Amino acid sequence: MAQPVELKCVLCGASYAPGEVEYTCPVCGLDGTLDVLYDYEEAARTMTKESLAGRERSLWRYEEILPVVDKGSIPHLAVGWTPLYECPAVAEEYGVREFRVKDDGRNPTGSLKDRASAVGVARAIDINQRTVACASTGNAASSLSGFAAVGGIRSFIFVPEKAPVAKVTQLLVYGATVVLVKGDYADAFNLATAAINKYGWYNRNCAINPYLVEGKKTCALEIAEQTGWDLPDRVFISVGDGCCIGGLYKGFADLLRMSLISRMPKIVGVQARGAKPIYEAFKSKAERVTFGPADTVADSISVGAPRNWAKALRAVRESEGDMVTVSDEEILSAIPELARKTGVFGEPAGAAAFAGFRKMAGEGLLGRGERVAVVVTGNGLKDIENARKSVGVPMLVEPTIEDFSGQLERSGFPC
């Protein structure tokens, strides 16, 4: 387990000692998210390609660059080391050299958010905080409530009233105190921040608490290891607040600092057409993000006021990557296509990354020789209602072979 040596502001570059500040840069305020940095030379001494090969199959295999001091603080749920499948038929169809999909819906509560919650709850226990809180479009909340439950601490969750039922149910099942906020994610975020300040709870928001992105970065570390340290040329991931994409970048950046890789893949952020402030800022080469509307079926990326825009823009710019938007129809149609061609059933925000890949490939923006990976950030069972919009209806039959055969043969289905 590692003690970070420095917290560095992404906007102004100011440097703080760990413990001096816990959340964002005091000079830049909420926009000034911090990078958690380690003694990389020291870390590289024991975290080598060889030593990693034999370690436990969870994100804790990267202990040298994770900000947890006491091993006893780690909740027992198995998180990370999700599969990265290679799908040659998809590569062939879309005209790239290699196509891989990382199924992060396989995490214990069903999304990539578990990586952040695992580290966040361990950190809270490390520093003796007994109550953790967050605002969330859904998954960060389900995830926090699960990890808080096994960590033996309390959780307060603020979600927009419209959050999918499956996600809200998950919170209640894990025993979180759930606050449905009459408003959108921005309202939930503001209320959570006010409550956290008032009651002194530990803040699990990834855009405020820099230690959480440390959990998310492990997705990149795994991609590096799972490709045998021969990284893809391009990695697609969907973008809401900007923490997941910021985490991918941080993971690759840490590996570069440790000389475990020699180049960074191009990181491509995928936003919904109805919620695309980071896309707009990137395309217009703006220095800052202007907040805009948020209207998409993909609730996990329905973010008009992204809080971690600074890390998101940096990820795309510094990796020489790109941003792309997809419509709700494109997102919904990506759900069954992804499931049928790769076996991975993603929620709308997860399938959105695949929709972004499909769109760029269709527009001829990817090279024939490119090796591509798509991160599916959340499990399809999280949002059944939207998944159903993208598929047909089942047959309804009397429990007799006559009715079944009659319907089958009338349908013209080959049997």
Ligand SMILES: *Cc1c(COP(=O)(O)O)cnc(C)c1O
């Ligand atoms: C949270 C989430 C995202 C977006 O992550 P941000 O860090 O908000 O950009 C994408 N997909 C799923 C399934 C999520 O839960």
Ligand SMILES: [Zn+2]
């Ligand atoms: Zn700053």
